[in-house]
Amino acid sequence: MSDKTSKPLRLGIAGLGTVGAGVVKIVRQKAALLEERSGSAIAISAVCARNRDTDRGVSLKDYAWEDDPVKLATRNDVDVFVELMGGSDGPAKAATEAALKAGKDVVTANKALLAHHGQELAELAEANDAVLRFEAAVAGGIPIIKSLTEGLAGNDIERVMGVMNGTCNYILTRMEDAGLTYDEAFAEADGLGYLEADPNLDVGGIDAGHKLSLLSAIAYGTQVNFDAVELEGIGCVTIEDIRQAADMGYRIKLLGVSRMTGRGLEQSMTPCLVPATSPLGQLVGGTNMVVVEGDQVGQVVLRGAGAGEGPTASAVMGDVMDIARGLRVTTFGKPASKLVPAQPANTNPPAPYYLRLSLSDKPGALAKVAAVLGEAGVSIHRMRQYDHENDMAPVLIVTHKTTRAALSDALSGMDQTGVVSGTPVALRIEEL
């Protein structure tokens, strides 16, 4: 406000990959704008990365260099430690802890770190009167952390959903648009540099699961519980499933759903069918979308780039600007001591499911499958059987609402009929 100090806010940046270099560029190129908006100059005191000699397209000569991120994080001339190294443990964790213990504010893009150690870091921040912000960790440039923590603070949040891994959505979109197999689309995404060093973080749903667990903590005031997220990757999805889904008016998305129920907290990050005409169904390519449902606000949808230099650096700078303006919010929107352990629901609410299975060319085969479903209490809404190829016929089934438990019973039963080949694909249908 009017009595703002003119003392600059001094950053120490650890990690100078795409995002780190993007942050340095913004601080250098927009100095006047940032100062006018926040009331205080934003400066960089020191930086740190694995390799000092890499050309990052931006001059670092004005900044002190540190080889050790812990040293960087605790320098006297650093007010805010900006952690852009990544990794749930190791140097990122050590340096973040060191910064907080030294009373420095921390801005991080590290979803893995917070998904695994969010509670202890939030407690550490609070004990040291520091803030720990992580807008860039979830859905790139979309200001979802701020919206959920602050803008929607007058709501009881009822559900959070989202497509939060652009790489998975890119692969699924390319399978649909270009008729690529999963392997072909995966190879294309890899060639474009969209995949993490460990691709399973993307296609296994882990990265998106990390993000969902952070949103859950804010939404419901619970301690981060990533281990309780039901995870399933997109590797099981075939072009056949995508076509069948489209034919029925759905698209397949790696969808995160987090909901507080009477049975506990439900968190899943799995491939789902969503209506093709819904905002989530219409999301194509690498874009991210988060849907928040509050008891007052109804449904709010936020959409934007989920990754990349500019969008992620924008999110980091949003947090930095908050700190420069003196806006200090608790990590997950409540004091860490007030966050309660999240009791996992362990059971999913009833939902319709899409099933695809291969049926052998034997008399009565379809009847056997139908009988198994009936015995498990799963009723069939729609079924299609296609021509046999190599003695196998694809069968598509859409069930009425059923529980995951009943469906699992049916799936094990099918295994024993001797007429079903391979493992059936079962995807939840999420009506939005």
Added chain:
Amino acid sequence: MSDKTSKPLRLGIAGLGTVGAGVVKIVRQKAALLEERSGSAIAISAVCARNRDTDRGVSLKDYAWEDDPVKLATRNDVDVFVELMGGSDGPAKAATEAALKAGKDVVTANKALLAHHGQELAELAEANDAVLRFEAAVAGGIPIIKSLTEGLAGNDIERVMGVMNGTCNYILTRMEDAGLTYDEAFAEADGLGYLEADPNLDVGGIDAGHKLSLLSAIAYGTQVNFDAVELEGIGCVTIEDIRQAADMGYRIKLLGVSRMTGRGLEQSMTPCLVPATSPLGQLVGGTNMVVVEGDQVGQVVLRGAGAGEGPTASAVMGDVMDIARGLRVTTFGKPASKLVPAQPANTNPPAPYYLRLSLSDKPGALAKVAAVLGEAGVSIHRMRQYDHENDMAPVLIVTHKTTRAALSDALSGMDQTGVVSGTPVALRIEEL
């Protein structure tokens, strides 16, 4: 943070319509949640409305009653004046000024007040070390003010667009979906209570124009300049236009566009054709959408309910919770003294236009129209002429990119051909 005071934050609420009653309900029903999140209890000291005896579905007996909003705004037991009366002048302005002069923070849903007096009120707030927040004034429950002011503060904003009047979008959607005429859809919206007391505020684009002018101020650091918004209502849109647009892959929306150009600030709130497959084109019914484009973040889209008790009260409470948490941001994201006068661009950038005109059944009529367009330098991309009815034939023209000035020349020229009946409809096509 950890050293939060436990002194309650005391509200004085002026205006107890749907939104005011909604705010009272949230404060009463969510007391524990709000206190846990913000670190301070939220209390209501006093309320004020035109009629004390109206049943508002919520008990007011715990609160002092004031007949005069100015008295309410300056009470010693009021920390935050919540202005939900509406109106650009009169009591809303008097009470807001009185509150700010007394150093009270103000939360308002009043777009008209800020569109007309935003600069002086921002200066007044600053001079008195008070904050003036207005999340509820733009796009209902969508946290767009916070996202633009804070979350995207590291960006140079390049364009802001949006559908920000749910009533207009409802009317246009019903015309398309149910084949209603404008008058029928208007009457339906009226019957549902969607229209303001002065319907021209909605269908004339004024309400949405107010909102756009506030977003422009934040986006570009300019003083609010509502008078420079190019305004055109939806009354000129016919079912025929909607069908023709649909046939070409577009939908008609009352679209706000704000852009800082080399020629100055461009602000328009006019019916436009947008691609039917774009997020804005897919927006149906009373929902609002705001699209922000920043140089770093790229395109961010926010969508949600633009009106109604819950969504608007949610936005009011977002501001109240910010104040309770000690988050204090300048009104338009910069100190008021740093906001520069917005130089209106006065000319629009070249764009394709959709034209509909009625051509009389005379030989060479179409040639005359084509000649007039050619002389004005407007080239035709597509043209369709339909069968004559009552000696008049509808002609639809989509132009190549042209300036609004060239188009105006052509339209006046047409008037003089003697073969065009009535006033041609000209709608900009906005490619997103």
